[in-house]
Each structure stands twice: as C-alpha cells, then as structure tokens.
Amino acid sequence: MTVQRPRGTRDFLPEETEKRGRAKLAMQDVLERWGYREVATPTFEHLELFTIKSGESVIEEIYSFTDKGGRALALRPELTAPVMRMYVSEMQNFPKPQRLWYFGNCFRYERPQRGRFREFWQMGTEIIGGSRPDSEAEAIALADEMLKSLKVTGEIHVGYLGLIRSILGRIEAQHRPTVMRMIDKKERSALAALLEEIGQSHLGLLELIDLKGKSALDKAAQIVGELEAAPSETLNPSPATEPAAAGAAARQEDGRGSARQGRAVVSELRLEQFQETVDLLDAFGVKFTIDFEIVRGLEYYSGTVFEIYAQGLGAQRQICGGGTYELASLFGGKETSSTGFGLGFDRIMEIVQMDESRMPPVFLAFTPDVKMQAAKIAGSLRKSIPLVMDVMGRSLGAQLKAAASAGAEYVVIVGKDELDAGTLTLREMARGEQESLALPAIEQRLKIHFSGR
RNA sequence: GCCGGGAUAGGGUAGUGGUUAUCCUGAGGGACUGUGGAUCCCUCGAGCUGGGUUCGAAUCCCGGUCCCGGCCCCA
Known part of the structure; x- marks a missing residue:
C-alpha cells in the first residue's frame, strides 16, 4: 500500500x-x-x-x-x-x-x-x-x-x-x-x-x-x-x-x-x-x-x-x-x-466556468546524431517561446507521435539535412504541412502564434 | 462528534466462497533506426488495511483508514 x-x-x-x-x-x-x-x-x-x-x-x-x-x-x-x-x-x-x-x-x-x-x-x-x-x-x-x-x-x-x-x-x-x-x-x-x-x-x-x-x-x-x-x-x-x-x-x-x-x-x-x-x-x-x-x-x-x-x-x-x-x-x-x-x-x-485552455508548447524533434545542435537551438528558441525537447531517447517518428498525442500545434524538426542547409523544418501538425525556414524566421512565426492569445 | 453509502491496475469498470481475476482506457517498446493521433504485436499494472469465520476469503462478519452525501459546527 x-x-x-x-x-x-x-x-x-x-x-x-x-x-x-x-x-x-x-x-x-x-x-x-x-x-x-x-x-x-x-x-x-x-x-x-x-x-x-x-x-x-x-x-x-x-x-x-x-x-x-x-x-x-x-x-x-x-x-x-x-x-x-x-x-x-x-x-x-x-x-x-x-x-x-x-x-x-x-x-x-x-x-x-x-x-x-x-x-x-x-x-x-x-x-x-x-x-x-x-x-x-x-x-x-x-x-x-x-x-x-x-x-x-x-x-x-x-x-x-x-x-x-x-x-x-x-x-x-x-x-x-x-x-x-x-x-x-x-x-x-x-x-x-x-x-x-x-x-x-x-x-x-x-x-x-x-x-x-x-x-x-x-x-x-x-x-x-x-x-x-x-x-x-x-x-x-x-x-x-x-x-x-x-x-x-x-x-x-x-x-x-x-x-x-x-x-x-x-x-x-x-x-x-x-x-x-x-x-x-x-x-x-x-x-x-x-x-x-x-x-x-x-x-x-x-x-x-x-x-x-x-x-x-x-x-x-x-x-x-x-x-x-x-x-x-x-x-x-x-x-x-x-x-x-x-x-x-x-x-x-x-x-467556475472557464473556457480558456492552455496552449501546448512547441516540440523540438531531432535525430539522435544532432542532439547537441538541437539542444543549442532549443536554448535559443526558449528565449521567446515555450518549447520541449525529447528526453526519452526516442526515434524521430516516436517524437512526432509524442508531439501529436500531447496536442502540439507546431513541431520544429532538426536533423543532418537541416543543419547542412542551414535551416530548420517547421511542421504545422493540424494541416500536416511543413516548410524550411531559418531559425530567426521560425522564431518570429512562433512568437506571433503564442502572442495571439 | 453523529447518520447513511462506498473502496478491484494510473483512470473507469465486470464478476465469483474454490485453478491463471474481466473488459475499456492508459503507460513503455516495436512493426516504421528522417516524419503523426489509425492498425497490429509485445510488455507493465489491481481486490484499502488489520483481525475473524472457513479446508479455502478479493467475496461473508467485525475494527481501522480514506472517499462521497447529509447533520452538528463553520472564526
């Protein structure tokens, strides 16, 4: 007991x-x-x-x-x-x-x-x-x-x-x-x-x-x-x-x-x-x-x-x-x-009746090989938006799955491809669409998203 | 302090004095080592507690703990 x-x-x-x-x-x-x-x-x-x-x-x-x-x-x-x-x-x-x-x-x-x-x-x-x-x-x-x-x-x-x-x-x-x-x-x-x-x-x-x-x-x-x-x-x-x-x-x-x-x-x-x-x-x-x-x-x-x-x-x-x-x-x-x-x-x-609901944080999904760079990016993004990054050693797919079940509206994806291109991938979960953007652009976009409420 | 009803996995539940205690949900992993909540597979996880009756109790009885509703009280 x-x-x-x-x-x-x-x-x-x-x-x-x-x-x-x-x-x-x-x-x-x-x-x-x-x-x-x-x-x-x-x-x-x-x-x-x-x-x-x-x-x-x-x-x-x-x-x-x-x-x-x-x-x-x-x-x-x-x-x-x-x-x-x-x-x-x-x-x-x-x-x-x-x-x-x-x-x-x-x-x-x-x-x-x-x-x-x-x-x-x-x-x-x-x-x-x-x-x-x-x-x-x-x-x-x-x-x-x-x-x-x-x-x-x-x-x-x-x-x-x-x-x-x-x-x-x-x-x-x-x-x-x-x-x-x-x-x-x-x-x-x-x-x-x-x-x-x-x-x-x-x-x-x-x-x-x-x-x-x-x-x-x-x-x-x-x-x-x-x-x-x-x-x-x-x-x-x-x-x-x-x-x-x-x-x-x-x-x-x-x-x-x-x-x-x-x-x-x-x-x-x-x-x-x-x-x-x-x-x-x-x-x-x-x-x-x-x-x-x-x-x-x-x-x-x-x-x-x-x-x-x-x-x-x-x-x-x-x-x-x-x-x-x-x-x-x-x-x-x-x-x-x-x-x-x-x-x-x-x-x-x-x-009490309150309708407002909490806005879930952005998820940062990364492939295991770029964890260190991902951590740096997370540190930078957290200055302006709420963000979580995986601590369970999950695969990229499993991270997406976790983000989805947590109700995340946006996921920032970082892997070797992104680092090579000097961009990040911003995925909008509800629409299933994503685009490649530089870090400042993503930061700007998400800042607007979170200030909307 | 008093009266009544309860307690079964993290949450919600079924059932029976007798073999391995249901089902749903959840959680973790995998199928899928760079892209989703579906699906499938595997795994984890429970009869509040102490005593009694009994060959045998999660089930019946008693005490305790806690919860729910009401009374008393309410600075």
Whole structure:
C-alpha cells in the first residue's frame, strides 16, 4: 500500500492547478484594478492569535501543536486575524485606508465533506481604517466584481447589525446571545416562542428578519421610529456598554463558554448609514437583497454584514462572507474599524466556468546524431517561446507521435539535412504541412502564434 | 462528534466462497533506426488495511483508514 494523502487534503494535477491559477489571476486582476495590494503572512501563528479572536472553543477546530521550543502554535484557520496582527505590529502608522488582499491556504480540523476540506484556500480583502458606507459598498461591489470575472453568479445578502443590536438592547441581557443564535440558525419558531415568553414580541424582530429586500428596509425604518419614540423602558445596559453581562449569560447559555459571545463591539443604531451603503451599492450597479437575518454570529462585527451564496454546492453554499469589524484593538492596537471579506476559493472552483485552455508548447524533434545542435537551438528558441525537447531517447517518428498525442500545434524538426542547409523544418501538425525556414524566421512565426492569445 | 453509502491496475469498470481475476482506457517498446493521433504485436499494472469465520476469503462478519452525501459546527 502506498502512502496516502492526509484526510481532507487534495492533490492538484497539472490541469486543475492551471485552472486554479487562471481563476486566481482573474480575481487578482480585479483587485489590482481596484487598487488593492497583496500581503502574505505565515502559515502558522501563535495559537493565542486565534483564541483571542474567536475564543478557546476554536481550539477543537484548529490544527494546533507544540513545537520543540514548547510554543503553542496553530496552522492558520483563516486570514483576517493574521492580517490584522500584521497591521497592528507593522502598519499602524501607514496612511488610511490600507487596501489589502491575500490568498493562502488555511487549515481546519473538521469533518470533510463537499466544499469543505482540512486544507483549503481563502482569498480576501481588508480595507483597514474603513467602516463608512463608502468602504462597505466598495467591499461588496468588489466581491461581486471578482465573482463576475469568473462568470460565477452568487446571491448577495446584506444585513445591518446596528439595527439588530439596538433591538436586542431592549431585551434583557441574559437572552441576547440566545436570540442572536436563533436568528443565525434560522430557528424561527423557537425564537417566536422565546420572544413571546419574555414579552418582547412587539419589537418587530420576527417580522424584520422575515422580510427581504426593500420592504425589509421600510420595516427597519418603522422599527427605528418606534425605538426612538419609546426610550428604553428596561434598565438593562446596552450590549455595547456592558459586554461582560452578555458574556456571562453567553457562557451560561452556551456550555462551551465561547469567549467570542462576550465581546459585542460598539454598534450604534444609525440606519441612515446603512441606507447610504444600500444607495451606493445601487450606484455601483450591484444586485443584492437586504436581509437582516444575516448576523454572522460574531461579536466583532459592528455595522454592515454580508454573505454570498451560490447554487449547485450542496450544503456548503456560502462562497463569501464579510462586513465591518473592529479587531485591531483586540490585538493590542489602536481602535481601527475595517471592512473586509473572505472568499472560499475551493467552493468557487467547484462552480467556475472557464473556457480558456492552455496552449501546448512547441516540440523540438531531432535525430539522435544532432542532439547537441538541437539542444543549442532549443536554448535559443526558449528565449521567446515555450518549447520541449525529447528526453526519452526516442526515434524521430516516436517524437512526432509524442508531439501529436500531447496536442502540439507546431513541431520544429532538426536533423543532418537541416543543419547542412542551414535551416530548420517547421511542421504545422493540424494541416500536416511543413516548410524550411531559418531559425530567426521560425522564431518570429512562433512568437506571433503564442502572442495571439 | 453523529447518520447513511462506498473502496478491484494510473483512470473507469465486470464478476465469483474454490485453478491463471474481466473488459475499456492508459503507460513503455516495436512493426516504421528522417516524419503523426489509425492498425497490429509485445510488455507493465489491481481486490484499502488489520483481525475473524472457513479446508479455502478479493467475496461473508467485525475494527481501522480514506472517499462521497447529509447533520452538528463553520472564526
């Protein structure tokens, strides 16, 4: 038995690797046209980086290990935390905003299934120092544009946490994490029952998350009016001013004691901001659905949040997620809001349609007696075109055969006759025709052929 | 972590408790040592793994590994 691949990992053969490379390049091209610059961070980090961001409970989903120096390390499970770590330690005094993008492999210790692997690739952006509607709209429009460059159509859902958190402010702190989780998990009837039980059905939360699109925004405006008309009747602190209370409740409610539920960031009710994001998206020509059900379950998100879903992916259909968040301060930096998103590269690759195909290299076929001269010619031609020459000791006929089965469009033939005449033979495989030409003429001809695409 | 389905040459497959395990494709060579993907010939290459039942297991049973679909989770 041969050695197998570790569970949840994949090998990429040349064809697949080329396809992935082209897809990456197409999206990279969009990023560069939008003025984003690539960054790269280590494949492994201190485990602490991820537990600070997401709580101790993430350890069970992470590839973590202790190195020979006794350090607790982890293979990165995502790239936002490393990028923000890098920003805090090295880029805080750079001009704002910093438009960054990244592409890299990440690792999670999970049960593999369709569209979910233990090693997977994420591509994403962060607009560091950007939290206004302007950068939110830019992030969403950019994600949309990147997917369009691959002819992938996704359904964009955009939500706003400022509103949801404000409504939650009217609910007793102990119930907030539960309510958030129920919204996230789409546990609608349980949520209805809970709101009924605690006498908060009148807040309009259920109606709000059920509505999508324009009517959701109208409902949101109505709720805002009601919230402002009726000042908080409860004496409960808002989640923003006293996260500890919510945290304690979260730990009680969620047996795993996830720290991430105890750190709701400041999130003001500023619906007009969200309205502007929406208007800007319209101006950018982005098609999307307003959906207050999008809460992303994470406490460091503050304003607009969004997710993109694709068809034909089974259970794992989310291909993009992002929003405005505050992480810099969590890693010891100055408070700096950012907007960013991550794209699930592997899931996108499952549905991407690309027609371009690779152009096979030119084959240099030679008779064994002129191998040395052939090698010199190959060296010269490779300066301008992709070219392969036989390494199998094959006869001329066998080389032609190999060239044909590899799909070569041109074969350059060199033998004693050619060397005597001071020319080479250029054979066009599809037509079965060939002509004698000098090396510079062949080089010229093939250069044109390869630049055609 | 849970439920279900799988695993036979590099890829795709057939079949059976019993002699030498199918077929297609592929790969290498040759017929053709200076001209093609066709044809013909030769060659290479397989029952995931460990245990059990049995005179005999690739086949039946159990564990493990890995894959596929779903659940949980998803920073």
